Amino acid sequence: MVLSGKRILLIISGGIAAYKSLDLIRRLRERGAEVRPVMTAAAQEFVTPLAVGALSASHVFTDLFSREDEQDVGHIRLARHCDLVVVAPATADLMAKMANGHADDLASTVLIATDRPVLVAPAMNPKMWMHPATRRNRATLSGDGVRFVGPAAGEMAESGEAGEGRMAEPLEIVSAIEGLLGEPRPLAGKKAIVTSGPTHEPIDPVRYIANRSSGKQGHAIAAALARLGAEVTLVSGPVTIPDPAGVSVVRVERAEEMRDAVLAALPADVAVMVAAVADWRVASAAGNKIKKRPGEAPPPLQLAENPDILKTVGHHGARPKLVIGFAAETENVADNGRAKLERKGADYILANDVSPATGIMGGDRNRVKLIGREGSEDWPEMDKDEVAAKLAALIAAKLSA
Numbered sequence: 001m002v003l004s005g006k007r008i009l010l011i012i013s014g015g016i017a018a019y020k021s022l023d024l025i026r027r028l029r030e031r032g033a034e035v036r037p038v039m040t041a042a043a044q045e046f047v048t049p050l051a052v053g054a055l056s057a058s059h060v061f062t063d064l065f066s067r068e069d070e071q072d073v074g075h076i077r078l079a080r081h082c083d084l085v086v087v088a089p090a091t092a093d094l095m096a097k098m099a100n101g102h103a104d105d106l107a108s109t110v111l112i113a114t115d116r117p118v119l120v121a122p123a124m125n126p127k128m129w130m131h132p133a134t135r136r137n138r139a140t141l142s143g144d145g146v147r148f149v150g151p152a153a154g155e156m157a158e159s160g161e162a163g164e165g166r167m168a169e170p171l172e173i174v175s176a177i178e179g180l181l182g183e184p185r186p187l188a189g190k191k192a193i194v195t196s197g198p199t200h201e202p203i204d205p206v207r208y209i210a211n212r213s214s215g216k217q218g219h220a221i222a223a224a225l226a227r228l229g230a231e232v233t234l235v236s237g238p239v240t241i242p243d244p245a246g247v248s249v250v251r252v253e254r255a256e257e258m259r260d261a262v263l264a265a266l267p268a269d270v271a272v273m274v275a276a277v278a279d280w281r282v283a284s285a286a287g288n289k290i291k292k293r294p295g296e297a298p299p300p301l302q303l304a305e306n307p308d309i310l311k312t313v314g315h316h317g318a319r320p321k322l323v324i325g326f327a328a329e330t331e332n333v334a335d336n337g338r339a340k341l342e343r344k345g346a347d348y349i350l351a352n353d354v355s356p357a358t359g360i361m362g363g364d365r366n367r368v369k370l371i372g373r374e375g376s377e378d379w380p381e382m383d384k385d386e387v388a389a390k391l392a393a394l395i396a397a398k399l400s401a
């Protein structure tokens with residue numbers, strides 16, 4: 001019984017489907033779960049706290065500024081003392097608040113304060129579900145590590161309205177919860193270091209040398225390792241994507257800072273070096289902005305070699321059991337990847353072709369060749385999330401071998 005003894009924080013927001021959350025509470029309790037309900041003000045227009053309280057056999061939390069519940073900062077306790085947060089139904093409004101980090105009532109405050117996994121069951125009119133704003137919010141939430149169940153297609157409560165937007169049925173939500181809580185965590189107790197993004201190498205206080213790395217692949221790998229239970233330190237260069245859920249992020253700019261942060265995070269069981277670290281930095285960056293002077297030739301840029309972080313880790317006294325690097329190449333991908341494996345002391349290299357035509361650098365998809373000591377393997381083109389999940393599964397298998 002996956003759900004036996006599990007604590008579920010159920011957030012009910014204000015949609016017609018709120019009546020189904022009563023059945024959901026019943027189904028969860030039948031399976032031995034403890035349900036603590038939070039209701040938004042709008043939810044209480046659809047079902048009563050009395051019914052929710054009676055079915056859950058729990059106090060129903062409705063007010064952020066409740067004098068009784070907040071005596072011991074109850075919203076933080078609620079956010080943390082559970083195995084999973086489930087939002088069912090999730091309105092378009094609550095999804096928008098979650099995606100933008102609002103915290104202006106108990107439900108949204110708990111959702112931003114929680115460090116537990118979050119499962120969302122959206123329910124809304126099909127036009128609301130297909131609206132570009134909701135599409136954007138859903139994508140943002142997925143990127144933040146929020147999981148979704150549904151919505152399904154079908155007839156809506158409003159007559160004449162059909163399409164995608166119906167909340168998943170309570171038993172489907174129960175299965176999704178069981179799937180999430182029963183998910184194997186083979187990397188529990190293991191430490192991982194992941195680097196991600198580009199580095200910025202200053203020329204002067206306002207200019208820098210950079211590359212086109214977005215950090216999407218590295219961040220996805222950090223999130224995938226955390227989902228399998230690893231304690232992850234993500235050392236990230238400057239990126240514009242959000243931090244993945246459940247990992248500690250160390251932000252750096254330059255390659256030398258990235259090396260220092262990686263070495264400070266040792267020892268670890270696995271290091272996955274995904275960042276596109278600049279090979280060179282400007283030998284002596286100017287302290288003040290370099291001025292353009294009429295008639296003068298452009299200033300020469302003297303470059304110095306940056307530390308090789310993958311090689312440093314691959315040959316370190318506290319070398320992780322598994323060291324994995326990425327090789328971004330535009331030609332001879334396999335040969336260059338294999339040479340890199342030897343030179344850097346890595347166990348695996350994931351080589352990818354980052355020629356502009358592939359759209360990989362900065363894009364959402366990736367096609368990699370996994371090069372190991374026993375041989376190599378071509379992975380089909382996949383979303384970067386899928387590459388991350390496949391790599392995390394490989395790491396789990398290797399570390400448990």
Ligand SMILES: Cc1cc2nc3c(=O)[nH]c(=O)nc-3n(C[C@H](O)[C@H](O)[C@H](O)COP(=O)(O)O)c2cc1C
Binds near residue numbers: 043091094
């Ligand atoms: C009769 C009625 C039904 C509604 N059904 C939904 C719904 O299914 N999904 C939704 O996103 N909003 C629905 N709304 C709108 C929400 O109740 C409204 O956006 C509210 O502000 C949501 O608040 P909350 O997100 O804090 O719960 C409905 C409103 C009414 C009046």
